[in-house]
Amino acid sequence: MERGNIAELRAKIKKSQDKKRYEHTLGVTYTAACLAMCYDIDTERAEIAGLLHDCAKCLSNDKKVSLCKKQSIEINMTEAKNPFLLHAKAGAYLAEHKYGVRDEDILNAVRYHTTGRPGMSMLEKIVFIADYIEPGRNHSARLPELRRLAFQDLDKALVEILRDTLRYLKGTGNEIDPMTQKTYDYYKK
Template identity: 55%
Template sequence: MTDITGIRRKLEKKLKSERYEHTLGVMYTASSLAMRYDGDVKKSLLAGLLHDCAKFCSGREQIQLCNEYQIGLSESERKMPALVHARLGAYLAEHEYHIHDREILDAITYHTTGRPGMTLLEKIVYIADYIEPGRQEIEGLTLVRRAAFSDLDEAVALSAASTISYLENAGRDIDPMTVKTYEFYSKK
């Protein structure tokens, strides 16, 4: 049995306090969404708790760790280091926190960009990260929060659209997987 309390203690020491508070918010939001959609509450707690476990260091250091651990990165991840923590986080969840459930590891891997055809757990963590109570108010957040508890697929489409819009307006690169996620869920 996985020791959630032990993992929490480790993360509290490893992450900056704001990141740790965000992590707890995602963990509890994910468990609430799991209850709403008859998902696995324990898996949701674990995936939410560990989703940002690699954010204890800079993007450059995350890339170095990926190279060291031989974790393959996409071209987008190399261009946009803010994405790297998801793939590295799944690796750390498995190797440092001893999570071997592929569904939890995939939820961590795809919590930033999403992907077409996500599992329930992947959608839960993706949305929980976006809507957790401590999240800074951004345009469209209220709509995503409202949709999250009535239509999870709609919430995914709204979240991906909001992310794309934000990145476009900021003149930043957009990961192609986020676009694919939007396209897939906006047609449902």
């Protein structure tokens, strides 16, 4: 994908997502750009990653599984039981092969925006955090605190978001993707 084509990408994403998902995508894009400015990261790359982070979310679970199998994208046990989680991996594939992204950092930001991973780049952290704190979210009582923290200390915000996510998943009896736990263990130090 050529730099400078954000408006074109935005139009393509709008056509591929339902209204609610597109509003979330715009919120993540806006938040990622704001965080990028705060931390002196290329805002255009942050916008592209934000626009693409959920580009596979509206695919059916069967299509996500089929795409991953066809492209030899690893599906772990948690993803096999909860195929909606594959939207990040499938999204990274679509970002590269459908939308023409060649920037590995943007692709990784899409790929790891739900679980994180040890050794994340600044852009990966920004998209992960933006997905959690974007203006349309209201799922955590701690959101105001986490939003402030994100603009003060990205790594602390990352740890707190991972902690909240793990606490929520454990509390609701949902499975935890092993990568989410590994990411938390890596950054909590």
